[in-house]
Amino acid sequence: MGAVPGAAAVLxxxxxxxxxxxxxxxxxxxxxVETLHRVSMALLIFYAxxxxxxxxxxxxxxxxxxxxxxxxxxxxxxxxxxxxLLAPGLPGGLPPAAAVLAVCCLGATDSGAIEDLLxxxxxxxxxxxxxxxxFEVAVSTLVTLLxxxxxxxxxQGHPHGDHQDLHGALAARLVDQLGAVGLHVIAGLxxxxxxxxxxxxxxxxxxxxxxxxxxxxxxxxFVAFGFGQLLGGGGLLAVFVAGVMLSxxxxxxxxxxxxxxxxxxxxxxxxxxxxxxLLLGLLVQPAALITVLPLGLALAIVVPLARLLAVSALxxxxxxxxxxxxxxxxxxxxxxxxxxxxVAMTEELPHLRGxxxxxxxxxxxxxxxxxxxxxxxxxxxxxxxxxxxxxxxPETSPP
Numbered sequence: 001m002g003a004v005p006g007a008a009a010v011l012x013x014x015x016x017x018x019x020x021x022x023x024x025x026x027x028x029x030x031x032x033v034e035t036l037h038r039v040s041m042a043l044l045i046f047y048a049x050x051x052x053x054x055x056x057x058x059x060x061x062x063x064x065x066x067x068x069x070x071x072x073x074x075x076x077x078x079x080x081x082x083x084x085l086l087a088p089g090l091p092g093g094l095p096p097a098a099a100v101l102a103v104c105c106l107g108a109t110d111s112g113a114i115e116d117l118l119x120x121x122x123x124x125x126x127x128x129x130x131x132x133x134x135f136e137v138a139v140s141t142l143v144t145l146l147x148x149x150x151x152x153x154x155x156q157g158h159p160h161g162d163h164q165d166l167h168g169a170l171a172a173r174l175v176d177q178l179g180a181v182g183l184h185v186i187a188g189l190x191x192x193x194x195x196x197x198x199x200x201x202x203x204x205x206x207x208x209x210x211x212x213x214x215x216x217x218x219x220x221x222f223v224a225f226g227f228g229q230l231l232g233g234g235g236l237l238a239v240f241v242a243g244v245m246l247s248x249x250x251x252x253x254x255x256x257x258x259x260x261x262x263x264x265x266x267x268x269x270x271x272x273x274x275x276x277x278l279l280l281g282l283l284v285q286p287a288a289l290i291t292v293l294p295l296g297l298a299l300a301i302v303v304p305l306a307r308l309l310a311v312s313a314l315x316x317x318x319x320x321x322x323x324x325x326x327x328x329x330x331x332x333x334x335x336x337x338x339x340x341x342x343v344a345m346t347e348e349l350p351h352l353r354g355x356x357x358x359x360x361x362x363x364x365x366x367x368x369x370x371x372x373x374x375x376x377x378x379x380x381x382x383x384x385x386x387x388x389x390x391x392x393x394p395e396t397s398p399p
Contacts, residue, residue: 006116007110007112007113007116007273007277007333007335007336007379008376008379008380008383010273010274010277010278010281011277011280011281011335011372011375011376011379012281012376013278013281014277014278014279014280014281014282014284015281015284015286015289015372016281017278017281017282034347036275036276036279037276037279037340037343037344039272040272040273040275040276040336040340041236041272041337041340042221042222042225042235042236042239043218043221043265043268043269043271043272044111044112044141044269044272044273044276044336044337044340045141045142045145045236045239045240045243046217046221046224046239046240046242046243046265047111047243047262047265047266047268047269047272048111048134048137048138048141048240048243049138049239049240049241049242049243049244049245049246049247050243050244050246050247050261050262050265051111051134051137051138051247051262052134052135052138052243052244052247052248053131053134053247053248054244054248055248056131057131057132057135060128060131060132060135061135063132063314063315063316063319063320064132064135064136064139065139066314066315067132067136067139067140067310067311067314067315067328068135068136068138068139068140068142068143069139069140069143070310070313070314071136071140071307071310071311071314071332072107072108072140072143072144072147074306074309074310074313074314075106075107075303075306075307075310075332076103076104076106076107076147078302078305078306078309079103079106079299079302079303079306080099080100080103082298082299082302082306083099083102083103083295083299084096084099086295086298086299087099094363095352095353095354095355095359095363096354097155097352097353097354097355098349098352098354098355098363098367100151100155101148101151101152101155101345101348101349101352102342102345102367102370102371104144104147104148104151104341104345105144105148105338105339105341105342105345105371106303106334106338106371106374106375107140107143107144107147107148107338108137108140108141108143108144108145108334108337108338108341109133109136109137109140109141109331109332109333109334110137110333110334110335110336110337110338111134111137111138111141111269112269112270112273112335112336113333113334113335113336113379114133114134114137114331114333116333117331117333117382117383117386118130129324129327129328132328133328133331138240138244141240141337142236142237142240144337144338144341145236145237145341146181146184146185146237148341148344148345149177149180149181149184150177150178150181152348152351152352153173153176153177153180154173154174154177155352155353156173156351156352156353180233183232183233183234184232184233184234184237185234185237186231186232186234187228187231187232187233187234187237187238188228188234188235188236188237188238188240188241189234189237189238189241190231190234190238191224191227191228191230191231191234191235191238191241191242192224192228192237192238192239192240192241192242192244192245193241193245194227195220195223195224195227195238195242195245196224196241196242196244196245196246196249197245199220199242199245199246199249200246200249200250200251202216202220203216203217203246203251204251204252210260210263210264211264213260213261213264214264214265214268217246217261217264217265218265218268220242220246221239221242221243224238224239224241224242225238225239246261247261247262272336273335273336276336276337276339276340276343277335277336277339279339279343280339280342280343280368280371280372281372283343283346283368284365284368284369284372285365285368285369288362288365288366288368288369289369289372289373291366291369292366292369292370292373293373295370295373296369296370296372296373296374296377297373297377299370299373299374300373300374300377300378300381303334303374303378304329304330304332304378304381304382307329307332308326308329310329311325311328311329311332312325312329315328327386330382330385330386331382331386332382333378333379333382333383334374334375334378334379335375335379338371338375339371339372339375342367342368342371342372343368345364345367345368346364346367346368349363349364349367
């Protein structure tokens with residue numbers, strides 16, 4: 001069976017560490033959680049941008065976009081229907097708005113978890129599929145973030161009214177939120193393009209060692225985030241766009257191209273992942289974990305099946321034979337990004353329609369535990385399946 005995946009090991013470590021060990025000097029309050037969440041998300045998305053090599057995904061851009069957009073929608077929709085069907089098994093029930101928002105966290109695949117899996121498999125997945133998977137990570141992460149914000153805005157509570165008033169309010173809110181998402185996209189693209197255009201010249205002028213490259217890259221990431229937020233709330237998209245432009249830019253000093261950028265940022269990306277995974281492990285309550293365990297295990301089976309259905313529907317059999325599609329479906333791992341969104345979900349629950357103030361806190365604990373079980377189970381399940389599948393699959397050997 002092999003070793004436990006790194007992300008799964010960190011999740012388990014966070015679960016068994018007593019929270020008071022880490023919070024004696026400084027309590028882990030909402031402000032600290034939000035700060036850790038924002039910084040970690042920015043670093044994770046910046047690294048996803050750096051790993052997007054446009055030269056290597058030529059010919060597979062359309063497939064990556066289909067997987068990153070349509071795959072998220074199909075996977076989330078199927079999982080949401082399953083959760084709503086199984087929700088009566090959750091103590092106290094589950095408001096539909098909370099169920100949908102929780103499932104939205106599971107849309108993104110995860111760069112670190114996929115890299116962890118590729119290392120565990122000895123890089124036996126051939127080049128074009130590994131590049132497709134990395135590109136899908138970037139697209140699915142952005143689509144999930146935008147979708148999470150859209151769903152959060154649409155499902156916010158509003159004054160009680162009759163049935164027609166309710167549908168009218170939802171329609172109006174949907175239009176408003178689509179406009180807000182459009183503003184975020186424009187702001188993020190503009191800020192990312194501006195920072196990404198200036199970055200290569202700045203690196204050429206300032207950087208002489210890889211330690212300096214790390215400092216400048218991190219500074220550029222947070223400049224892009226702040227600029228995007230200032231222009232219209234598109235900070236995370238700006239970070240990604242800036243990362244893509246840095247990794248695909250032209251530099252006077254040849255050694256400071258994508259390989260060097262990815263190499264120096266990898267430790268920080270790992271740190272961000274560990275922070276998110278430990279944070280969720282610390283926040284999960286053992287009592288809630290036991291309560292949601294059967295439902296979580298059931299959803300852990302639904303998610304990879306939904307992923308397999310999405311991949312089968314979206315990838316052409318002519319270009320991607322069945323063994324390739326099995327590999328792509330099996331590498332749809334979810335870890336740090338979905339769990340970071342899970343922390344954000346708990347902050348949004350009190351504002352959702354159908355969630356009373358008294359219900360928000362216990363419901364948040366149950367949903368955090370539910371997502372913890374789903375992610376941990378799928379990390380273990382998909383890793384075991386891929387280790388058994390790949391030796392039998394000649395299509396995944398390097399060309």
